[in-house]
Amino acid sequence: MKYEKMNNLFLRQSYLDSWEDYERSLKKKSFIKWDYIILTASNEAQAMAYRNQIENRLEKGLLPEETTYAVLRRENVWDQEALHFR
Numbered sequence: 001m002k003y004e005k006m007n008n009l010f011l012r013q014s015y016l017d018s019w020e021d022y023e024r025s026l027k028k029k030s031f032i033k034w035d036y037i038i039l040t041a042s043n044e045a046q047a048m049a050y051r052n053q054i055e056n057r058l059e060k061g062l063l064p065e066e067t068t069y070a071v072l073r074r075e076n077v078w079d080q081e082a083l084h085f086r
Contacts, residue, residue: 025064038070047071 024031041047050071057063 026061033064034067036068036070038072040072040074042074044073047073 021031025033039050041050054063054069054071058065058069063069
């Protein structure tokens with residue numbers, strides 16, 4: 001088997017495994033989830049886009065509700081008010 005074909009098969013299987021883990025994280029309360037996910041944005045427009053995407057996906061049940069999500073702009077990474085989105 002050629003190296004490139006083997007590499008593609010590995011990537012495909014990795015993707016499928018990750019997708020199954022994602023689905024389990026939404027369906028099973030006991031499945032391990034991240035406590036916090038923190039995104040950094042380069043400006044307020046990007047931060048707002050991230051916040052909107054997170055909110056939209058939470059409303060649709062596409063992100064685990066048990067996880068705390070935060071979006072930080074680079075210029076205020078150490079600002080305590082910026083730390084909590086939800």
